[in-house]
Amino acid sequence: xxxLVESGGGLVQPGGSLRLSCAVSGFxxxxxxxxxxxxxxxxGLVWVSRICSDGTTTTYADSVKGRFTISRDNAKxxxxxxxxxxTAEDTAxxxxxxxxxxxxxxxxxxxxxxxS
Amino acid sequence: xxxxxxxxxxxxxLRQTATLTCTGNNNNVGNQGAAWLQQRQGHPPKLLSYKNxxxxxxxxxxxxxxxxxxxxxxxxxxxxxxxxxxxxxxxxDSSLSTWLFGGGTxxxxx
Numbered sequence: 001x002x003x004l005v006e007s008g009g010g011l012v013q014p015g016g017s018l019r020l021s022c023a024v025s026g027f028x029x030x031x032x033x034x035x036x037x038x039x040x041x042x043x044g045l046v047w048v049s050r051i052c053s054d055g056t057t058t059t060y061a062d063s064v065k066g067r068f069t070i071s072r073d074n075a076k077x078x079x080x081x082x083x084x085x086x087t088a089e090d091t092a093x094x095x096x097x098x099x100x101x102x103x104x105x106x107x108x109x110x111x112x113x114x115x116s
Numbered sequence: 117x118x119x120x121x122x123x124x125x126x127x128x129x130l131r132q133t134a135t136l137t138c139t140g141n142n143n144n145v146g147n148q149g150a151a152w153l154q155q156r157q158g159h160p161p162k163l164l165s166y167k168n169x170x171x172x173x174x175x176x177x178x179x180x181x182x183x184x185x186x187x188x189x190x191x192x193x194x195x196x197x198x199x200x201x202x203x204x205x206x207x208x209d210s211s212l213s214t215w216l217f218g219g220g221t222x223x224x225x226x
Contacts, residue, residue, distance in 0.1 A: 035215070037217075044202075044204065044217060044218070044219050044220040045153075045155075045161065045204050045206075045217040045220070046217065047206075047214065047215040047216065047217060050215065059213060059214065061214060062214075095160055095161075097161075101151070101166040101167055101170070102151030102153075102163055102166040102206055103151070103153065103161070103163060103206065104163045104166075104172060105163075106160040106161055106162070107160065108160055109160055
């Protein structure tokens with residue numbers, strides 16, 4: 001069974017940092033590109049970042065470029081999102097998702113709240 | 117115009133048919149096609165279709181997708197109470213080199 005489990009969310013002050021993790025199981029992690037997608041409270045889905053299987057090809061939304069870093073550890077079957085210089089606009093549920101034709105499997109999400 | 121445009125809400129009766137639309141441009145929907153995702157309240161999104169009308173295993177045939185030019189559509193037939201959810205379209209934009217989501221359509225089953 002394919003599973004994606006996010007962790008690392010929480011309350012952080014503006015300007016602070018947080019690292020999210022997404023532990024996967026049930027498939028060959030190293031064979032897939034992976035994404036982070038976020039959803040602000042009461043709003044729609046927003047694509048954040050993508051990393052391909054070897055970890056060297058990464059893409060970011062303009063809104064997070066230069067502040068967020070996506071990475072992966074294929075030996076640990078884990079995807080990461082390092083988030084720096086956080087602002088209130090980054091408050092959202094963050095989902096990791098597998099890419100197969102589109103976003104075919106999603107985690108349950110982890111809530112990040114940026115507030116003083 | 118960047119982004120994918122979806123109507124904010126659609127309401128239909130039980131057992132009726134609903135058609136949801138998603139309008140993009142030649143760089144995304146018109147070129148790459150669109151995927152559709154369903155998100156029930158309090159749950160993560162679930163993929164319903166991709167490449168315009170391929171369905172993942174386990175997705176009901178009541179969900180049918182199509183595309184005409186720069187507009188993708190999702191048709192849900194025989195509406196059931198459990199179909200009440202938010203529906204999002206998604207596409208890769210080859211000009212922006214980014215994945216796009218529509219703003220979502222809230223489907224109400226009366």
